[in-house]
Amino acid sequence: MHEAVRKEAIASVTEETAAEVPEQRGAPRLRLLIRSAKLVSSEGEYLCVVRDASEGGVSVRLFHPLPAEVPLTLELQNGDRYPLLRVWEEDGKAGFRFENPADLERIVESPSRFAKRAVRVNLNLPCVVRFGEREVYAKLCNLSQQGGRIVTAERLSLVQRIRIEADGLPELAAKVRWRRGETYGLSFENNLQFEELARIAFDVQRNQGPRD
Incomplete structure (x- = not known):
């Protein structure tokens, strides 16, 4: 059952991003995460759930609309930050490209000196x-x-x-x-x-x- 859910999530993300970001169709890896994080901007900090990530970008679940035309940075629980380029947003979900190359394995492992630190x-x-x-x-x-x-x-x-x-x-x-x-x-x-x-x-x- 877990594998079926994972395949469904990956297929969903692929469909969502393919039409909007054709240059990322060749991204070699996609990892399902389901991890709490926040999007940081000059107007505030907004909690989200990272659904999945690849070397090219991430898709997230949202709980409210994001401010329009404001640069956003993804901050993970361990404090790592990744400037983002907004690609799409709809129905409580959004997709982003990383502005700079990202280490997918570090995102997945999320090493931290804080044990299970909650997002603040x-x-x-x-x-x-x-x-x-x-x-x-x-x-x-x-x-x-x-x-x-x-x-x-x-x-x-x-x-x-x-x-x-x-x-x-x-x-x-x-x-x-x-x-x-x-x-x-x-x-x-x-x-x-x-x-x-x-x-x-x-x-x-x-x-x-x-x-x-």
């Missing part, structure tokens, strides 16, 4: 931190399915339970896991679904406007 979306979002009867102001710097990072002048304790509130976010219950100066790492009591996180990040960044 970098933000610059004002938020309120509540604990007990108190509330303090902070800035949410990044967000993943399992947690996030905030900066606040308030001294928080390790393992302290807090709640995060911000425009565009559901209320997030979390624990403080680490502290470096005014920066705190958080783990959520209830993980976000990947698609939910993708849509939240998209809406928050769209409301904030282009980055400087």
Whole structure:
């Protein structure tokens, strides 16, 4: 069954890319991946799922439309980045060519010093931190399915339970896991679904406007 799904996926990608990118019909290898990643641009960071890759490019699953005519870079979980050239986008899917030659084996193996590190979306979002009867102001710097990072002048304790509130976010219950100066790492009591996180990040960044 797995092999049938793999062949179907490869056939689908071949059909999608052949009409749009005839120069890549001779690409020697195509690898099914199904791996979370993000597309980085001057307007924000957008979560996606890499469906497959070849030496020539990748196809991805999307959870919202991408900004038009904006250069995009694929960033994998290990931090590797690949500038892309957009080829097609439709119905929650998109295909890209690599702007520069890419090492397919490195993409597949994705070596990293971080064990199973979740994809993080970098933000610059004002938020309120509540604990007990108190509330303090902070800035949410990044967000993943399992947690996030905030900066606040308030001294928080390790393992302290807090709640995060911000425009565009559901209320997030979390624990403080680490502290470096005014920066705190958080783990959520209830993980976000990947698609939910993708849509939240998209809406928050769209409301904030282009980055400087």
